[in-house]
Amino acid sequence: MTRNEHEPMSDWLDAGEFSEDSTDKPATDHSPLTKQLVVHGLLRDAARHEDAAEKKRIERLLAEIERQGGSNNARSDATVSGSKSAAGTQRRGSRIFAIAGSLGVAACLLIAFVVLRPSTLSAAEALERIIQSAAQSVDRAYEIHVLEDYGQRRKPENLSEQQWLAESNENVDGATLYVGGIDRHVFVRSLNDGRQRMSGCDGNESWAFRDDGPVRVSDDLTRFRGKIPGQQQSIAFTDLYSQLTLLRDGYDVELSEDTDRQSQIRRLVGHRKSRDVRGPKSLELHFDRDDGTIHRMILEGLPRGHGGPKTVELMLVFQKPAEEGFYSHDFHHDDDRKIKSEGSQP
Amino acid sequence: MSNQKAQLAFEILARENSRMLTAYLRTLVDNESVVDDLFQESMLVAWRRLDECDLSRPFGPWLRGIAGRLVLAHYRKRKTSPVFMNEALLTHVDQQFESISMRPGDTWDEKVLAIRECIAGLSASHRAAIEGRYFDELKTSALAERLDISFEACKKRLVRARGLLAECLARKGILTEAGT
Numbered sequence: 390m391t392r393n394e395h396e397p398m399s400d401w402l403d404a405g406e407f408s409e410d411s412t413d414k415p416a417t418d419h420s421p422l423t424k425q426l427v428v429h430g431l432l433r434d435a436a437r438h439e440d441a442a443e444k445k446r447i448e449r450l451l452a453e454i455e456r457q458g459g460s461n462n463a464r465s466d467a468t469v470s471g472s473k474s475a476a477g478t479q480r481r482g483s484r485i486f487a488i489a490g491s492l493g494v495a496a497c498l499l500i501a502f503v504v505l506r507p508s509t510l511s512a513a514e515a516l517e518r519i520i521q522s523a524a525q526s527v528d529r530a531y532e533i534h535v536l537e538d539y540g541q542r543r544k545p546e547n548l549s550e551q552q553w554l555a556e557s558n559e560n561v562d563g564a565t566l567y568v569g570g571i572d573r574h575v576f577v578r579s580l581n582d583g584r585q586r587m588s589g590c591d592g593n594e595s596w597a598f599r600d601d602g603p604v605r606v607s608d609d610l611t612r613f614r615g616k617i618p619g620q621q622q623s624i625a626f627t628d629l630y631s632q633l634t635l636l637r638d639g640y641d642v643e644l645s646e647d648t649d650r651q652s653q654i655r656r657l658v659g660h661r662k663s664r665d666v667r668g669p670k671s672l673e674l675h676f677d678r679d680d681g682t683i684h685r686m687i688l689e690g691l692p693r694g695h696g697g698p699k700t701v702e703l704m705l706v707f708q709k710p711a712e713e714g715f716y717s718h719d720f721h722h723d724d725d726r727k728i729k730s731e732g733s734q735p
Numbered sequence: 736m737s738n739q740k741a742q743l744a745f746e747i748l749a750r751e752n753s754r755m756l757t758a759y760l761r762t763l764v765d766n767e768s769v770v771d772d773l774f775q776e777s778m779l780v781a782w783r784r785l786d787e788c789d790l791s792r793p794f795g796p797w798l799r800g801i802a803g804r805l806v807l808a809h810y811r812k813r814k815t816s817p818v819f820m821n822e823a824l825l826t827h828v829d830q831q832f833e834s835i836s837m838r839p840g841d842t843w844d845e846k847v848l849a850i851r852e853c854i855a856g857l858s859a860s861h862r863a864a865i866e867g868r869y870f871d872e873l874k875t876s877a878l879a880e881r882l883d884i885s886f887e888a889c890k891k892r893l894v895r896a897r898g899l900l901a902e903c904l905a906r907k908g909i910l911t912e913a914g915t
Contacts, residue, residue, distance in 0.1 A: 401817045403875045403890045422819055423827040424901035430762025431850050432869040450778045
């Protein structure tokens with residue numbers, strides 16, 4: 390490609406300028422132009438893609454089709470240039486639904502306020518009950534679901550490209566977190582290539598390994614917490630007890646009103662007091678009102694940091710005593726696996 | 736096909752092709768809200784004209800055909816267009832997207848995963864240019880300042896870096912030589 394040929398492309402892609410003179414002679418050799426353009430598109434897409442936004446696009450489309458009566462013949466005479474912006478139409482529709490929805494929510498809240506008795510359990514008491522429950526050496530397993538993803542993942546400056554590629558390969562959605570009281574957890578997630586990565590802590594040492602790699606162990610109990618949702622925000626729910634205590638000071642917590650007084654499960658909502666508090670913007674804890682067991686947690690607005698999950702949900706999938714030694718690494722691999730000890734982090 | 740079945744079939748096709756269509760539009764249009772509008776419009780036109788689509792053939796090229804015409808119409812309406820934006824270029828872009836679609840992998844992201852390896856394989860200076868421009872979303876002027884080079888040198892470095900990525904993707908079989 391000659392300099393003259395790639396200049397208009399570069400002007401458009403990198404300087405936001407393009408010729409208004411359509412009489413300019415178009416390039417005859419399309420191959421370099423095409424590749425520049427396609428690479429540009431793939432890069433833009435890789436950087437800007439968000440699963441949540443993609444889902445919304447599809448939902449808007451399906452809602453628009455539904456709104457049009459679901460008939461693909463109804464407007465078959467519409468021409469491309471004459472057709473209205475579907476997005477614009479949908480935005481107006483969304484506003485109407487939003488207003489109607491808000492009125493509905495307001496009505497429900499009013500009914501709840503007038504009809505239902507106020508809770509006898511205060512938010513502070515509820516939080517203490519949850520914290521005490523987390524301190525018990527009771528073994529529980531939570532399944533993690535990514536509800537919303539930033540998608541746009543940036544390489545942290547402190548990671549090499551190789552480390553970053555390895556980390557990008559991990560998939561938190563569908564991972565399982567086993568917790569067994571203070572400083573005892575096992576976190577299992579799959580890699581995009583089908584392999585598995587495990588990390589954990591038995592109260593004496595932390596550890597991590599892949600299917601085919603050596604076991605790395607450290608006496609720094611927080612050494613291998615990476616990739617656990619909320620870890621980078623100091624709200625790592627691997628150690629429920631110590632992390633939940635952070636909610637006492639850093640978050641405004643409120644107990645939501647009972648909508649079903651027969652239900653055993655109550656909901657505690659926390660909102661970060663200020664940007665100085667490191668942690669998700671808000672969180673929800675659905676817990677047993679009697680023993681404080683957390684059944685469901687939603688962490689919303691995780692700081693963008695490395696990209697990745699924006700909102701995650703942890704669902705209690707079972708609660709039963711774990712086998713002896715479950716939280717130690719040697720429970721999970723063959724005896725001949727190579728062990729690499731790492732010292733405490735400075 | 737009953738309307739309900741048609742709607743269900745279309746929903747499956749739309750979900751399968753949404754990532755590809757978004758990437759295609761991001762290739763041809765720089766403004767995200769226009770990408771969003773053209774996505775909706777392309778899909779709705781495809782839905783209205785589903786009866787005209789030969790479903791025994793791949794849906795992606797047909798959908799890109801609709802989207803490409805809407806892109807050209809968008810530029811015509813604006814009365815300003817990149818000088819190289821014409822039907823011939825769209826044909827070549829379509830060939831590259833078809834090449835990507837044929838790659839192994841269940842999802843679009845799996846098919847284009849290699850681009851991250853290619854970025855990692857760039858020299859530090861080219862990688863910094865690509866990361867700054869796309870992943871940190873810097874304008875070229877700000878990127879030039881960050882890299883401590885002139886605006887024109889920055890543009891050239893980006894062109895070169897994209898060229899190197901294209902070569903890498905071609906070696907991995909993601910991009911094709913078709914249309915040369």
